[in-house]
Amino acid sequence: MTKHRFSPAEREAVYRAISERRDMRHFRPEPIEPEVMSRLLHAAHLGPSVGFMQPWRFIRITDARLRGDIAELVEQERARTAEALGPRGEEFMRLKVEGIKECPELWVVALMDQRERYVFGRRTLPNMDLASASCAIQNLWLAARAEGIGMGWVSLFEPTRLAELLGAPRGSEPIAILCLGHVDAFYERPMLELEGWDSRRTLEELIWENRWRSAEG
Amino acid sequence: MTKHRFSPAEREAVYRAISERRDMRHFRPEPIEPEVMSRLLHAAHLGPSVGFMQPWRFIRITDARLRGDIAELVEQERARTAEALGPRGEEFMRLKVEGIKECPELWVVALMDQRERYVFGRRTLPNMDLASASCAIQNLWLAARAEGIGMGWVSLFEPTRLAELLGAPRGSEPIAILCLGHVDAFYERPMLELEGWDSRRTLEELIWENRWRSAEG
Secondary structure: OOOOOOOHHHHHHHHHHHHHOOEOOOOOOOOOOHHHHHHHHHHHHOOOOHHHOOOEEEEEEOOHHHHHHHHHHHHHHHHHHHHHOHHHHHHHHHOOOOOOOOOOEEEEEEEOOOHHHOOOOOOOOOOHHHHHHHHHHHHHHHHHHHOOEEEEEEOOOOHHHHHHHHOOOOOOEEEEEEEEEEOOOOOOOOHHHHOOOOOOOOHHHHEEEOOOOOOOO | OOOOOOOHHHHHHHHHHHHHOOEOOOOOOOOOOHHHHHHHHHHHHOOOOHHHOOOEEEEEOOOHHHHHHHHHHHHHHHHHHHHHOHHHHHHHHHOOOOOOOOOOEEEEEEEOOOHHHOOOOOOOOOOHHHHHHHHHHHHHHHHHHHOOEEEEEEOOOOHHHHHHHHOOOOOOEEEEEEEEEEOOOOOOOOHHHHOOOOOOOOHHHHEEEOOOOOOOO
């Protein structure tokens, strides 16, 4: 039963992309080659989607003033998050959580409007559209790593405010601000792990059989 | 700026996994080697997560009766979905939408409980936990393709009922029933495209600049 298996070198490459992908916040200023950016978006569009609805929409931010407005929106949410975090707020404010002003490519990914027309696989789980778009973004992220491009997914924003900035219609929903660019180095481990924000759980404690196993710390 | 770029062969392998991944509903009965299944779960656990919260929990279904209950739950939702689809209900009922009874490996992925403790990146977008877990599942899906293993993500179920079947606590949330196994062949294109359920949009119509471009069909 190995006829569909990739070659050892191919498998290794896939696992390499998965293990070396990082949520980046530091970027170099050099532009991303248009053909590379195009390959990344095609990779995203090959993502799975519930009922084949393809809910993702990609908006490239090229207007400097709009980029500034988005950076400000994120800065406001950063302050509100710090407040909401209480005792860890100061620690949070010392982290670099985005590279919106530096990255050469800035994109917003949004869920389309009129999603209520799609029922397949969403009657009881309507947010499967977000799940689909997230898989598409993960495709983009892994392809970017293979291309040597760093990407960061920023979710520190008020979605209705971002929708307004983009003139997005009622019913649509921005889910990600993506920062992309070349990098000096990919972090060796997730930055929040390096910074001591949290640690990686052992996988074994997250795998159970037939029943939920409770009592987590 | 190419020092972090994978070799051409490695890049090709990553793009191959992305383009040949399929949402499978037909499986062969042979078991998946435990070391392969372990690699797939490790790939999932390397997914990105908002605030490094690692919200994913994996429950392996080995109990035959529980598998039967899950199959029945999905069958009920399939009927309800057909009804909700109205004029396309009959067409929907003719599609094979899952392989729960045949697949050698059946898993449920759920979001953990007590997620309200995690604020980082979720104050305004609390469902970023689902986004993170979806990225983890996409990792698993792509790794599975590289291993020659097919996977299907079933979202036709009532989540509270599935949580009950698993003894999952209040606040947790099942998001996926995953069917995995060897396959005779990977579908050449997404099955819903082959079956004429919907067609793939051209990517160009989904990419905009600075502002939402409305007027979709």
